[in-house]
Amino acid sequence: MTSHSPIISIRNISSATFIRLHREYKDTLSCPCSTMSIPLKNFVSHTINYHPLCSSHFVSQQWIEALYLKDASTYGTGDFRSTASSQFQLLASLCSISQDTVSQKRMDLDNNEFVFSDLLLENQVKYKVNATIEFFKKNSSTGIISFLNYLRTNMQTNFLVSALNTNFLFIVDIKGGK
Secondary structure, eight states, X not given: OOOOOOOOXXXXXXXXXXXXXXXXXXXXXXXXXXXXXXXXXXXXXOOOOOOGGGGSGGGSHHHHHHHOOTTGGGSOTTOGGGTHHHHHHHHHHXXXXXXXXXXXXXXXXXXXXXXXXXXXXXXXXXXXXXXHHHHHHHHHHHHHHHHHHHHHHHHHHXXXXXXXXXXXXXXXXXXXXX
16 A cells, blocks of 8 residues: 655745745655746846956057057067067957957856756755856856967968068078088
8 A cells, every 4th residue: 555645736835935845845845837947147147357458458459559660570570569569459359359258158148048847945046057157157268268279270280470570480590611
């Protein structure tokens, strides 16, 4: 003979009632939800902090243009003035790529659905949300690093040389006499 537990239905359950019932009937409590998913943006807020350099004067167009020299090639390859404008332009581009990637991932995260079939405790919700956020953070970093590795490989394999010849130095050894 098997024993059957009675099924009791409670509508519009409060948080306090659910917690009490969960403590008392943890193994047998079933609390199916009428709504099975919610966009994370409905209950998760987040603040993204970028490196201060990416919002500084050093990545502004005004700074980059101030460093630009028409006759930069007259300076030696080791002279910072010959590449300063280009280096800060590169820095500004890297900041822009990072900010665009993170902005896109933020929109993806906001539109991601939090899916559930049963009512969850607050700590279960926090755990699932934090795991999702960590996944998006790692995915963002991986995407940016992959892109940078692609650029590095592309430049190394294609032997791209800047117009000022500052990223490649040719040494010619001429021996006389023969």
